[in-house]
Amino acid sequence: MTIELRVLRPSEWDEWYQGLTLAFGGIPQSPEKAALIREITDFDRSLAAWDGAECVGSAGSFGMQVTVPGGGLAPMAGVTMVSVSSTHRRRGVLTSMMRRQLDDIRAWGEPLAVLTASEPVIYGRFGYGAAASLIRADIDTARVRLELPEGTESVRIRKIPAKDALAECEPVYARQVPVRPGMIVRLPGWDRLQYLDAPEDRQGTSHLQTVLAERDGRTTGYALFRIRPGWEDAGPKGRVEIQDIQADDPASYAALCRYVLSIDLTSVVSMSNRPVDDPWQSLISDIRRCNVRVQDSLHVRLVEVGAALEARTYRTPVDVVLEVADAFCPWNEGRWRLTGDAKGASCERTSDAADLSLSVRELGAVYLGGSSLAELAAAGRVRELRRGALAEASVAFGSDTAPWGPHDI
The missing domain is CATH 3.40.630.30 (Gcn5-related N-acetyltransferase (GNAT))
Known part of the structure; x- marks a missing residue:
């Protein structure tokens, strides 16, 4: 079976959206709501997977801005409308859409991807971390x-x-x-x-x-x-x-x-x-x-580690080398030196010895300040390689105000 993945065409929206609706229970939308959703759909950022004439998968995103710790705004891709037909599960359809989508988001210069998950277990393998609760x-x-x-x-x-x-x-x-x-x-x-x-x-x-x-x-x-x-x-x-x-x-x-x-x-x-x-x-x-x-609530994926970590500020001064693993987006892998404080930050590649070892999923989980590196270390998901680095970085990544996402994506 060959699945064709391509950018959605306006003439295909009705079938694409019908497949999405079926994947989420099949309750039809009122004409007014469906028309508004079509109006705000960004076709250039919407993907459709086709098995012949049948639409069997969907994934979309919107170019948005999100508040990050420190009060600044960072560019993000608001990921939404992700579905795979029940007849085409476990055939690589979702993986192919996530691969294409993250490549596109990187090309558009957006360092973050953010979503709310209907099933959280799905997105961890693509590097998303649970970054906010409700x-x-x-x-x-x-x-x-x-x-x-x-x-x-x-x-x-x-x-x-x-x-x-x-x-x-x-x-x-x-x-x-x-x-x-x-x-x-x-x-x-x-x-x-x-x-x-x-x-x-x-x-x-x-x-x-x-x-x-x-x-x-x-x-x-x-x-x-x-x-x-x-x-x-x-x-x-x-x-x-x-x-x-x-x-x-x-x-x-x-x-x-x-x-x-x-x-x-x-x-x-x-x-x-x-x-x-x-x-x-x-x-x-x-x-x-x-x-x-x-x-x-919100799940965050760092698409570009350096740019994402530079987009926010830090509650206390921090100077730490992060050894980052990211098999799905290998351009993020390696060592990054993060230096920053409440005024700004710099994050660049380095050959210096690592202070902490973690995956991009953990960076996503702590990015908004809703989880702590110390909490993840206690679960074995972050390793401290330099004594004292964990406490230093964990406090710096925190936020005085809990992150929250009231805006439906």
């Missing part, structure tokens, strides 16, 4: 209270129509991008996708609802959510399902939390994707009543 929670609003910070009472909460959400909320999102590693700058069209209230996304819930936090006549935060009605013999038992909350300051954030935790006819607030250091955990009176779960 938490999910179900807050029992009948059993907890909030300890509100000063200024909360001065925040006004206002409902707005869905048609106004994009214009009001996106400036708030944009202001949060430099604050946290992993935040992604929206591309044109992607903003509309965040507020599209497609019927297939409701699954028994209400339409998408939006409230704003306002201080001194200025929008300082927003919450996007849906209501899932529920009843039992004792009365209403509805659920508030949070899609996103963003705020400029603690008081605005707390006011939004108070609002969603007190919506009539509900008893649970579900958080489906929040950072591991999300402030609501410090506002709540009893975290045990919140059923908090941790899950992997």
